[in-house]
Amino acid sequence: MVRALPFSIYGLVPQPSLEDLDNIGLAFVGGFERSTQSTVSVTYTLWRNPDDHDDPANLAEIDEIIRDSLEQDPPWPRPRWLIEQAECMRYPMLWEAVRTTWTADAQEYQSLPNQLVQHLNHILMNRFRAELGIPDGPPSGPPGTEPWHARLSAVNPKVNLEVDGHEVDAVEIDTDPFVYGIGAQLSPEIVVTVVIPRADLPLIRLALATRDRGGAA
Structure with a gap:
């Protein structure tokens, strides 16, 4: 589109x-x-620290519900694009x-x-x-x-x-x-x-x- x-x-x-x-x-x-x-x-x-994407300073402030959902793997397979989209939720936008x-x-x-x-x-x-x-x-x-x-x-x-x-x-x-x-x-x-x-x-x-x-x- x-x-x-x-x-x-x-x-x-x-x-x-x-x-x-x-x-x-x-x-x-x-x-x-x-x-x-x-x-x-x-x-x-x-990226607050673009030189080191693993720096905790890059992480977003997220609530416990979202954090728990990101840490748990669902019992069904997920396509790569969905996994990458979920990972983006860890970072500020x-x-x-x-x-x-x-x-x-x-x-x-x-x-x-x-x-x-x-x-x-x-x-x-x-x-x-x-x-x-x-x-x-x-x-x-x-x-x-x-x-x-x-x-x-x-x-x-x-x-x-x-x-x-x-x-x-x-x-x-x-x-x-x-x-x-x-x-x-x-x-x-x-x-x-x-x-x-x-x-x-x-x-x-x-x-x-x-x-x-x-x-x-």
Whole structure:
């Protein structure tokens, strides 16, 4: 499905602290074949000590239930891809860190600032629930009304982002205590947004490159 998409996909430039294992998310408005808006998200494994993958510093903080499930072998054989996917759960991830969004009609869907706000709030709601005190279940109020939500007023429109080796105009959200967001309009149809936890920012080079459809850029 990714190879069949009619637009380029972007990811963070290759760097020692990140591993791109083709962990891709897809979302469509109107279905795959008749999509009027398509979003591709890329998730990375994060190496805090990329020089030594066996360093315990690389391990993620996981609860006992997940830890026990990883330690136990099921009574049935598992394919290699499933074993490798399970092993990835031992390490922290940059979940849906980069989004590429294509729209058939640029006037019909939301602007770059809106898309960046939505991406950032999506990461907050799904990865920082405990820190934000978000109860289980869907949000109780209308979109954008929760006190922890980033809002359009937080968007700074005067920054740059490196994409394929060139600086482009970008917007950022640098006001949230847990995450940092940046994005750029690369064409009338293409928006790319990046959201990174603040704790991981020192390990990450914030630069993008066109991503190969079959794997890392």
